[in-house]
Amino acid sequence: MGDEERFVIIGSNSFSGAHFADYVLRENPGASVLGISRSPESKGCFLPYKKSSGGRFGFRMLDLNKDLDAIVAALREFRPHYILNFAAQGMVGQSWSAPEQWFNTNCIALMNLASRISGDDYLRRFVQISSPEVYGPCDGVTEENARFMPSTPYAASKACGDLSLYPFYLNRGLPLVYTRATNVYGPYQQLYRIIPRTVLFIKTGKKLQLQGGGRAVKSYIHIRDVCDATLKIARGGRNGDVYHISPDGKGISIYDLVLLICEKMGRSIEETAEIIGERLGQDALYVIDSTKVRTELGWRPGTGLSEGLDEVIEWVNEYFEELKVSETEYIHKP
C-alpha cells in the first residue's frame, strides 16, 4: 500500500517519533519522512532512523510554539499524507511547577496548528499521540471512551490537547485519530527512562534510585509494536476515534523489571538499586484495553519483554562510549 506515502513527524527527536520514522522507512521503501523538532537532531545513538533513512528523511528545526507560519509553509510544500504529532512536554512530576508551559505546548500550540491546516487537501490523516494518563487513576481495565480524570497538569494538558483538536475534526475536516499507548520502551530511549537508565547504570556502576520501593506496577510495550499499531491506525483508523495500544499480560512492578535486567546482566539488585520516597500525583497503573485495534485493524504485539530488554542491552553495548557521556537526567526546556 502507498509506495509514495509522505509522513510528517512533529517531535522527530522524541523516542517514539524517531522510531516511527525508522519504522515507516523500513516498512515502505517508497516512503519519505519530514521530521520537525524544536531542537537540533539528536545524536545518532538516539535516532534509530539514521540507519534506515537512505536519503528519505528530511529535518526542519522548527518550534510548534514559535514557528507556526514556517511549519504550515513546510507542510504545504511537503504535502504529507500523514501528520503524526509526537511533540509534547512529557514529564509528569515537573508539570506542577509551571503548568502553563505544558498547556502551551501540549494544547494551545497544537490547536493553533489544527486551526491552520484543517481542510488542507493533501492530508489523509492527522495522528495525535495521546497518553493513557488522561484517564487518571483507574480501577480495572480502561476502554477508549472512558472519562478524563487527569491527576497531574501534564495529564490534563494532554487531555486538553486531545479535546482542542476535536472541533476541527467535527466541523473543519481534520482527519483526526488518536493513539494512547502504555509505557513504551526499546533501544534508543532517553536515559532518564527506567529501562535504559538501569542498563547504563549497571554498566557504569552508578546506583539507581527506586521511587516508592519500585512497587508501582507498569505495563511496558516495545516501541516496534507501537509503531506497527500506529501505522495501521494512521492508514486504517476511523476519523474521530481513539485507539489504545497495549501489550498482552498484566504489567510488571518497577522492582521486578529492574530485577529482570539485573539477572540478564549478572548483577544483584542490592548492588544496583536503592529505595527512595513516592512521587506526587503518580498514578499506580494503567491497564488499557486494546481490543479495538486488535479486532478492527488486525494488530498484535510481537515482541515480549525479555526479548525487548535484550535489544536495549545490545544497544547500550553498541553505543556505550557515546551513552556513558550523555545526560542521564531529564532537563526541562520551557
Add this chain to the structure above:
Amino acid sequence: MGDEERFVIIGSNSFSGAHFADYVLRENPGASVLGISRSPESKGCFLPYKKSSGGRFGFRMLDLNKDLDAIVAALREFRPHYILNFAAQGMVGQSWSAPEQWFNTNCIALMNLASRISGDDYLRRFVQISSPEVYGPCDGVTEENARFMPSTPYAASKACGDLSLYPFYLNRGLPLVYTRATNVYGPYQQLYRIIPRTVLFIKTGKKLQLQGGGRAVKSYIHIRDVCDATLKIARGGRNGDVYHISPDGKGISIYDLVLLICEKMGRSIEETAEIIGERLGQDALYVIDSTKVRTELGWRPGTGLSEGLDEVIEWVNEYFEELKVSETEYIHKP
C-alpha cells in the same frame, strides 16, 4: 446556615454572576460578596444586585488573564468561603476565528489561579461554572459523567478549563465542584441573547433575525432557579463532582419561544422576525439530566417559562430608556 458567608464572584458583570450576587445577598442577610471583573461595573439595568446589596457588595476591576497576583492578594485579604468562577469568553460562533483567546481565558488563566490558591485555608468550595456544550451534539439525555466531544473551540476551551482544574482537586486540596446548566434567561440579561433581544426589538420595532428558521430546540431555565441550585451545590455538593441544572420538560424551539413572546406582547411573528441561515458548529439541543442535584441536594426549578418571560418583559419596560440606547450586539474583547 452561615450568617457571615463570604463569596467571591469572578465574572461579576456576567448575567449569571450578577444574579448570583443578588441571590446570595437576598438569601443570606449576613453574606458579603466581592465581585471581580476585567471590565468596570455594568450599568444598573444589567446588575440585579444593585437593588439588594445594602453595602455588602464590593467590586474590584481585575483581569484573570493579566492581574493574577492582584486577584490572589484580594482573595487572601477577603478570605472567601466560596469562590465562583463565572468568567469566560462565552460566544460560540466567534471562537473559530481566534480560538487561542478562548483557551487563554477559559483554561490557562483559570488553571493558573487554581495553581496559586489550591490549599488556601479559607476556602470551602470553588465552583466552576461549566457548560453542557462540553458534551457536544448528544443523542438522548446526557448525565454528568458523559464523555466530552466538543464541537466548537468555545466548547473545547470550557472542557479544557474543567479538566485543567481536576489535578488541583485530586492532589492539591482544591475543594472543587462543577455546574452545567442549560440555557439561562431572566431579567438583566445581555441584549444579544434571544429573549431580551426579542422583547426589546418588539418594543423598538427592529426586525429580529431567526437563524435556521428558529428550528433549533433549546432548553431554557430561569436564572433564579440556577442561582438556587448553584448555592445548594456550593454549600452541599461533593468535591470533584459535576452537577447538571436543567428545567422540567422538553425544551422549546427558538421559533416557538419568539412566538410566545410575540403573543404576550400582542404582536405577530411575521412583523417581528425574518429567517436567515444556519450557524456553523451550533449544536441542536442539549438535554441534560439533573436528577443528581434534585435527589442529592433537594433542588427543584420554581419558575416556569411563561412567568419568567413576564419578568423579562417587565424588566425591559422598567429600564426601557436605558436599554433602548444600549448595545444589542455582542462585542468580543480579546
